[in-house]
Amino acid sequence: GQSLEQPSEVTAVEGAIVQINCTYQTSGFYGLSWYQQHDGGAPTFLSYNALDGLEETGRFSSFLSRSDSYGYLLLQELQMKDSASYFCAVGDSGSARQLTFGSGTQLTVLP
Amino acid sequence: GAVVSQHPSRVICKSGTSVKIECRSLDFQATTMFWYRQFPKQSLMLMATSNEGSKATYEQGVEKDKFLINHASLTLSTLTVTSAHPEDSSFYICSALGTGGTGELFFGEGSRLTVL
Numbered sequence: 001g002q003s004l005e006q007p008s009e010v011t012a013v014e015g016a017i018v019q020i021n022c023t024y025q026t027s028g029f030y031g032l033s034w035y036q037q038h039d040g041g042a043p044t045f046l047s048y049n050a051l052d053g054l055e056e057t058g059r060f061s062s063f064l065s066r067s068d069s070y071g072y073l074l075l076q077e078l079q080m081k082d083s084a085s086y087f088c089a090v091g092d093s094g095s096a097r098q099l100t101f102g103s104g105t106q107l108t109v110l111p
Numbered sequence: 112g113a114v115v116s117q118h119p120s121r122v123i124c125k126s127g128t129s130v131k132i133e134c135r136s137l138d139f140q141a142t143t144m145f146w147y148r149q150f151p152k153q154s155l156m157l158m159a160t161s162n163e164g165s166k167a168t169y170e171q172g173v174e175k176d177k178f179l180i181n182h183a184s185l186t187l188s189t190l191t192v193t194s195a196h197p198e199d200s201s202f203y204i205c206s207a208l209g210t211g212g213t214g215e216l217f218f219g220e221g222s223r224l225t226v227l
Contacts, residue, residue: 033215033216040223041220041221042117042204042218042219042220042221043155043204043216043218044218045215045216045217048215087154087155098145098157098160099145099157099216100157101154101155101156102154103153103154104153104154
């Protein structure tokens with residue numbers, strides 16, 4: 001089976017940097033993805049790592065270490081609108097498209 | 112980017128009735144769509160994989176006779192919750208794979224079902 005662990009809550013202030021970690025155990029691995037979900041809304045795609053290293057997209061970066069079964073999402077220059085839930089997800093042994101999601105990290109950005 | 116539309120966004124029904132939720136890919140063809148269920152403050156749980164022109168593949172513990180999935184065309188998948196009960200009240204979200212090969216899933220807006 002698959003399991004992913006991430007912190008349940010993180011709080012930070014505007015302008016700060018936050019790192020949300022994700023460790024995973026899967027029978028197969030087809031990449032680590034990150035999604036953002038605001039209350040009542042649908043998840044939106046943030047990033048995808050298939051290979052080790054850092055991927056940067058604007059204020060957000062994502063890192064993957066396959067040997068450690070570990071990744072993180074880095075959010076810089078936090079803004080109030082970044083308050084949301086963040087989910088890591090892995091493609092399982094069947095398909096890169098069939099994702100298993102972590103339990104989510106609720107990020108609260110304070111003024 | 113790719114757009115996935117889901118309808119209705121909210122539905123309230125009486126216990127014992129059936130509810131159909133539609134998921135459409137608006138600007139691309141999706142041979143595979145995924146249906147998730149999300150309870151408040153919890154993660155997304157994959158219910159089933161919907162394949163165009165064939166039977167859906169259900170995850171363990173999901174009753175296929177209760178959650179009927181039809182993927183009749185390359186742009187439409189439907190989820191019907193049959194004989195709904197209050198415990199079926201949840202946020203149902205569909206998704207489809209983007210064409211960029213990055214593993215990006217595009218999600219519909221979600222449908223919040225409340226069964227009275």
